[in-house]
Amino acid sequence: MPRYAQLVIGPAGSGKSTYCHNLYQHCQSVGRVIHIVNLDPAAETFRYPVSVDIRELISLEDVMEELKLGPNGGLVYCMEYLEENLDDWLSEQLEDYIDDDYLVFDCPGQIELYSHIPVLRTFVDQLKKWDFAVCAVYMLDSQFASDVTKYISGCMASLSAMIQLEVPHVNVLTKMDLLPSKSNVDKFLDPDARLLLGELNDQMAPRFQKLNKALAELVDDYSMVSFLPLDIRDEESIQYLLSHIDNAIQFGEDAEVKIKDYDADMGESEDAGNFDMGGEDED
Amino acid sequence: MSESDLDLSDAEEETPHAEMKKLDIQGKAAEASSSSKKPIIIIVIGMAGSGKTTLMHRLVAHVQESGKRGYVLNLDPAVTNLPYGANIDIRDTVKYKNVMKEYGLGPNGGILTSLNLFATKFDEVVGLVEKRAPELDYVLVDTPGQIEIFTWSASGAIITEAFASTFPTVVTYVVDTPRSTSPVTFMSNMLYACGILYKTRLPLMLAFNKTDITQHQFAVEWMEDFEKFQDAVESDKSYNANLSRSLCLVLDEFYQNLRKVGVSAISGAGMKEFFETVDACGQDYMQNYRVELEQRRKDKEQREEERKRVNLEKLERDIAESKGEPVVLASASKKDVLGEDADAADVAEEEEIYDSDVSGEVDDDDDNEDEKHYRY
Numbered sequence A: 001m002p003r004y005a006q007l008v009i010g011p012a013g014s015g016k017s018t019y020c021h022n023l024y025q026h027c028q029s030v031g032r033v034i035h036i037v038n039l040d041p042a043a044e045t046f047r048y049p050v051s052v053d054i055r056e057l058i059s060l061e062d063v064m065e066e067l068k069l070g071p072n073g074g075l076v077y078c079m080e081y082l083e084e085n086l087d088d089w090l091s092e093q094l095e096d097y098i099d100d101d102y103l104v105f106d107c108p109g110q111i112e113l114y115s116h117i118p119v120l121r122t123f124v125d126q127l128k129k130w131d132f133a134v135c136a137v138y139m140l141d142s143q144f145a146s147d148v149t150k151y152i153s154g155c156m157a158s159l160s161a162m163i164q165l166e167v168p169h170v171n172v173l174t175k176m177d178l179l180p181s182k183s184n185v186d187k188f189l190d191p192d193a194r195l196l197l198g199e200l201n202d203q204m205a206p207r208f209q210k211l212n213k214a215l216a217e218l219v220d221d222y223s224m225v226s227f228l229p230l231d232i233r234d235e236e237s238i239q240y241l242l243s244h245i246d247n248a249i250q251f252g253e254d255a256e257v258k259i260k261d262y263d264a265d266m267g268e269s270e271d272a273g274n275f276d277m278g279g280e281d282e283d
Numbered sequence B: 001m002s003e004s005d006l007d008l009s010d011a012e013e014e015t016p017h018a019e020m021k022k023l024d025i026q027g028k029a030a031e032a033s034s035s036s037k038k039p040i041i042i043i044v045i046g047m048a049g050s051g052k053t054t055l056m057h058r059l060v061a062h063v064q065e066s067g068k069r070g071y072v073l074n075l076d077p078a079v080t081n082l083p084y085g086a087n088i089d090i091r092d093t094v095k096y097k098n099v100m101k102e103y104g105l106g107p108n109g110g111i112l113t114s115l116n117l118f119a120t121k122f123d124e125v126v127g128l129v130e131k132r133a134p135e136l137d138y139v140l141v142d143t144p145g146q147i148e149i150f151t152w153s154a155s156g157a158i159i160t161e162a163f164a165s166t167f168p169t170v171v172t173y174v175v176d177t178p179r180s181t182s183p184v185t186f187m188s189n190m191l192y193a194c195g196i197l198y199k200t201r202l203p204l205m206l207a208f209n210k211t212d213i214t215q216h217q218f219a220v221e222w223m224e225d226f227e228k229f230q231d232a233v234e235s236d237k238s239y240n241a242n243l244s245r246s247l248c249l250v251l252d253e254f255y256q257n258l259r260k261v262g263v264s265a266i267s268g269a270g271m272k273e274f275f276e277t278v279d280a281c282g283q284d285y286m287q288n289y290r291v292e293l294e295q296r297r298k299d300k301e302q303r304e305e306e307r308k309r310v311n312l313e314k315l316e317r318d319i320a321e322s323k324g325e326p327v328v329l330a331s332a333s334k335k336d337v338l339g340e341d342a343d344a345a346d347v348a349e350e351e352e353i354y355d356s357d358v359s360g361e362v363d364d365d366d367d368n369e370d371e372k373h374y375r376y
Helices: A016-030 A060-067 A069-086 A087-094 A120-127 A148-165 A182-187 A195-201 A206-221 A235-246 A253-265 B018-022 B025-032 B052-065 B096-103 B106-122 B122-135 B149-151 B152-165 B183-200 B217-224 B226-236 B240-257 B271-288 B290-320 B334-341 B344-357 B366-371
Strands: A004-009 A035-038 A050-053 A100-104 A132-143 A170-175 A227-228 B038-045 B070-074 B136-142 B171-176 B205-211 B259-262
Touching: A004 A016, A004 A120, A004 A235, A016 A100, A016 A132, A016 A170, A016 A235, A016 B149, A050 A195, A069 A087, A069 A120, A087 A120, A100 A170, A120 A132, A120 A148, A132 A148, A132 A235, A132 B152, A148 A195, A148 B240, A170 A182, A170 A206, A170 A235, A170 B070, A182 B106, A195 A206, A195 A253, A206 B240, A227 A235, B018 B038, B025 B149, B038 B149, B038 B271, B052 B271, B070 B271, B096 B106, B096 B171, B106 B122, B106 B149, B106 B152, B106 B205, B122 B152, B122 B183, B136 B290, B149 B152, B171 B183, B183 B205, B183 B240, B205 B271, B217 B226, B217 B259, B226 B240, B259 B271, B290 B334
Parallel strands: A004 A100, A004 A132, A035 A050, A035 A100, A132 A170, A170 A227, B038 B136, B038 B171, B070 B136, B171 B205, B205 B259
Antiparallel strands: none
């Protein structure tokens, strides 16, 4: 039976830690147990209870002070240090979490960690080896999706992280509650490729038409490129997002399989084509 | 306000900033530069560790040595040792460590807030550059170490727009060549660059740095031969073949719209080609981005008008409400200054720290202009 993990990533300030906090509260209120892991060595304070904290292994402040590194060099150092200690420190920390446990990893923002430096990829691979079902949750501030070119830009940024991690992923437009008007952003939540293309062609110079077309087709063909909205004040919004992620990692499905297996053992074959397990919470 | 009729071969734009108008910079500048070209702004962006600052150092030295006229801006508030001299340095105006301490921010928060603070003063920076524009060929701009602080922030957008609506502006995306030799890492990097292209809507050039370690020929081949790249990607990972094909198609189109050059900050290779590419991009801007430019200027003017109108209405309302009693006006929030681009969360911060933490003016380091010598 696997353990489950959400890897919460995205640019600095996009709302990762706030999401973790609100997700935790939401899960408490619906009776679900989740555990939050802090992987950001530069984090300062938490509003959520932290089950595992990278700062017990290494912290940015210490590294910067002792090794006289700047904030970037320091962060890279911390993450590479984590990579070297995955087998001992992390596996020890995660020992307490057993089958069916659900962990949420709050990650540092820097995109360099997902593109150039292999550390997060190595981390994900290791989790998978330990039988975790992992979903990457990419957070983007909705205030930066105010027009079509920015939206495309957001898709590209997300994709550039996603292709390195190679796990199921869900994109989230955060801070929907801070938007003065949701209508601007609505069209990006369920994009119509033709409209998108039209607007791109309006905003960009004519020489970009072919590129615009390729991008619009990409968005159309792959739902993985699209975003889900998140309004942290709205329990339904949080639940909707959670259900999507659960579905991506098939959380909740194994429980049913177990029961079915048991029935099968007792001589009743129940499993005829009954594959719509899980996702019963979905709207 | 300036007219919509643009003749970019001509001189100076008006600066919207009221203070600058008082100094009649506009008048003087117009006289001085009625027939001169504008300098090209080169915004140097790249992932942490790609070698931006080292490259800046090399670029600045090259500009000096080759007799071109350059102006240098440093926008990284957290850098401790800058190997080159900057004409305008964010660290003179905003003290990063103080910002972190006083507001209890972590290193990222500190850099972001420092940049936000500087962005509120950015009209002055543009004004200073405009003043010197007749004597300049290039303006080099170094950005904060973490790319997202510039590319995914309100202040980064504001700074870019401030330049782009006044000068031909080129974005140089610095690539860490040795680290990009794996096809998927390369693709990841290029996708991100594509995002920057769409965000800034400015001519983009790739500077493959560290060619002293790894030649960038492989990158050029991947960019010019779609099949080769696709084969490389598919053999690298057991990837969703359809997705990787679609991504390769996107990238193939993307490459048609940008220029590339290989450089080595350490050895100095590629400098001539770098500036030739910048010049080509600058031309591109003048010829093909004019429509963009007009739109940006119109947008900027509209925002100004809107802001004035809103403020006036507020004032009228306040007066009406107070019925003639003395009224306490709200202090200028960042939103008012910067419009809807301002990050809502930052607005509250800005209001508190605007006065005390930012030294009065943006300094233009006159002394530094002529004398820097660069050692390697």
